[in-house]
Amino acid sequence: MTQHWLFKTEPDAYSIDDLKREKRGSWDGIRNYQARNRLRDDMKIGDLVLIYHSSCAVPAVVGLAKVVSAAKVDPSQFQPSSPFFDAKATADKPRWVMLDIAWQETFAKPLTLKVIKQDPFFADMELVSRGRLSIQYVAAECFNEILRRCR
């Protein structure tokens, strides 16, 4: 069964426009265990992913992507020059994973966090209740309603 997700990204670092230009990209740099476990254990090829811009002027859901690979070792954990370097990760025991997503769509009408927070329909979203988690589940009904409003 296809599941629905929301990935946060800071547009200054990597935006929906960057993903569109590259067509697909590896979602690396996740350094939170719960987010990692979801990437590794719960996500399946074909799952749909809302892309959300955080830490910017207008935080909002801005586009749609699709999971196109299984989880795999995130090489940035081994690179001392990377901001995502983890000295405790080894080739034998890697800690962090990434997966690939492909751009699907950039929304005509991004749905802002402000609107999401104001609407009781979205009250149970992790975006509202667990703001800091970077890989979030999205219930099918919320996902469909977001798509409907953004297009």
Place this chain on the structure above:
DNA sequence: GCCAACGTTGGC
């Protein structure tokens, strides 16, 4: 830039 929320670390 502030600060609340919350995840991680490490001493005990």
Place this chain on the structure above:
DNA sequence: GCCAACGTTGGC
């Protein structure tokens, strides 16, 4: 294994 200290996230 508890919990205080500390670091990070991210909205405002």
